[in-house]
Amino acid sequence: MLQHQDIALSAAVMAHPRRRKAAYALRDAHPDLGLRVILDPDPEGPPATIRTARQAWGAVEEGATHHLVVQDDVELCDGFAAAVTQAIASKPTSPLVLFTSWGSRTAQVVRLAALTGESWAPVVDRFVPPVALVLPASEARDFARYAETLDLTVTDGKALTTFLTARGADAYVSVPNLVEHDSEDSLMGHHIIMGTRRSALFSAGADATRPMNSSVASVTTVPHLGLSGQTVIHPCSTTSSEAVPPPAHNVLGQAGMTGPEITDLFLSDLRRSPSAGPSDSGFGHPFLFQLWLAMFAVGAQLPSALGDSSPGALETALEHPLSSLGLSTFPSGVLCRILPDQLLAKSAEQLLPLCVGGIRSGFAATSTWPRLNELLGR
Incomplete structure (x- = not known):
């Protein structure tokens, strides 16, 4: 003992x-x-x-x-x-x-x-x-x-x-x-x-x-890309556990974002992440868009979660070793049902820049579309 x-x-x-x-x-x-x-x-x-x-x-x-x-x-x-x-x-x-x-x-x-x-x-x-x-x-x-x-x-x-x-x-x-x-x-x-x-x-x-204490992440919604192939926003209340969660792009629409505005942000991040593009990664735009959406929604949660909407606060958060490690497993967590183990690490490395780009874009978007904070919560 x-x-x-x-x-x-x-x-x-x-x-x-x-x-x-x-x-x-x-x-x-x-x-x-x-x-x-x-x-x-x-x-x-x-x-x-x-x-x-x-x-x-x-x-x-x-x-x-x-x-x-x-x-x-x-x-x-x-x-x-x-x-x-x-x-x-x-x-x-x-x-x-x-x-x-x-x-x-x-x-x-x-x-x-x-x-x-x-x-x-x-x-x-x-x-x-x-x-x-x-x-x-x-x-x-x-x-x-x-x-x-x-x-x-x-x-x-x-x-x-x-x-x-x-x-x-x-x-x-x-x-x-x-x-x-x-x-x-x-x-x-x-x-x-x-x-x-x-x-x-x-x-x-x-x-x-990092020294461990009693602090608990407080969340009201969870962006998740699961077996459906579509990123959805799960509510965290016990009464809604059986409800059909709304697609993430619908929630962004409720916040005032138009379809072209959402896809323009995605394509801009994809251009900055060439390793994630279809020609290099082998994944098509529909999958890459859903992967990006999940991280965009996480990024939109961060200004209220951090209590600071400044770009510096986000970069400090992203630089922490635990943050980097947690984000690095996200692509593999999505792909583990699709790819064999020997391909997971390479694909995750290729897709990670797009995921981090999605977080940055989601974080910045809350200043233009403040309802994102309200709808995605923390």
């Missing part, structure tokens, strides 16, 4: 016997955590994450104040013990998510938080990411008991979400993520459906990059 001041953290890694070697290697690489390896009790049965999760969350040590569960295919940041205790100390009563996938809606909030200097992002996706999570010890024990009542078809992510929602316990994602998802395949087949699921913002030296 890891102990630091008033924090006593017990920890478990949930694993399938096929990944026994990786699970024990993770345990041995971090002896200070006292990780207990919890193997699937029925590995020949139908694939079911909840089966192992029950035992992993029930493995809370006596005297622990908090409990960490990680999956067997993760990499922990350098200085993880110091980073995770600092994280817990900053939000001791909250569920703390240490990884979120680069293509999720929550990833966009993580990127915004990195730009504005906040340590936490609220989970805005339908499910709490279960790859690496810390709960207060009493909550971990209660969840283990709750999980015993569930059918094996319920995933651990869905179960955690239902459990925490019922308790009114909001989950927060660390900025940066302290854990990376290190596997290209999934025993549940997620890699076939979702592609490679890397972190939105993983920093190997996360504990030294």
Whole structure:
């Protein structure tokens, strides 16, 4: 058990016997955590994450104040013990998510938080990411008991979400993520459906990059380019979670921007980003436009998020290492369902200048179309 001041953290890694070697290697690489390896009790049965999760969350040590569960295919940041205790100390009563996938809606909030200097992002996706999570010890024990009542078809992510929602316990994602998802395949087949699921913002030296505090990014909308191929503006209220989100270009139109004005800004940024153009990147204008739109909308959120609409404030935000790292994963998070892994890095590098250009254009546009602040919010 890891102990630091008033924090006593017990920890478990949930694993399938096929990944026994990786699970024990993770345990041995971090002896200070006292990780207990919890193997699937029925590995020949139908694939079911909840089966192992029950035992992993029930493995809370006596005297622990908090409990960490990680999956067997993760990499922990350098200085993880110091980073995770600092994280817990900053939000001791909250569920703390240490990884979120680069293509999720929550990833966009993580990127915004990195730009504005906040340590936490609220989970805005339908499910709490279960790859690496810390709960207060009493909550971990209660969840283990709750999980015993569930059918094996319920995933651990869905179960955690239902459990925490019922308790009114909001989950927060660390900025940066302290854990990376290190596997290209999934025993549940997620890699076939979702592609490679890397972190939105993983920093190997996360504990030294920026001191962590209790600050949380406050958002009312999330610009997201998902499987539909269209950038939409998701509202973050719980009552609207099932509503069809409006396309981003419609929202810009409501702010007073005409179609030609929007496309002119896009084409101007594309000319300044030749590596992203169709002839170099291989992507057509419709896709590039939607990619740019997502970042334009993020840029339009930043004047109010930063509390400063000056160009200097934006450039300072963009220059921070965490901001750069978070933005660099955005193209891959969109493309991971389209391209094989070996092509992701090159394509992301080609497309990144257009994404950063979109942020700058969105930021500047709020001075001409002030309703952007009102409609996109923070």
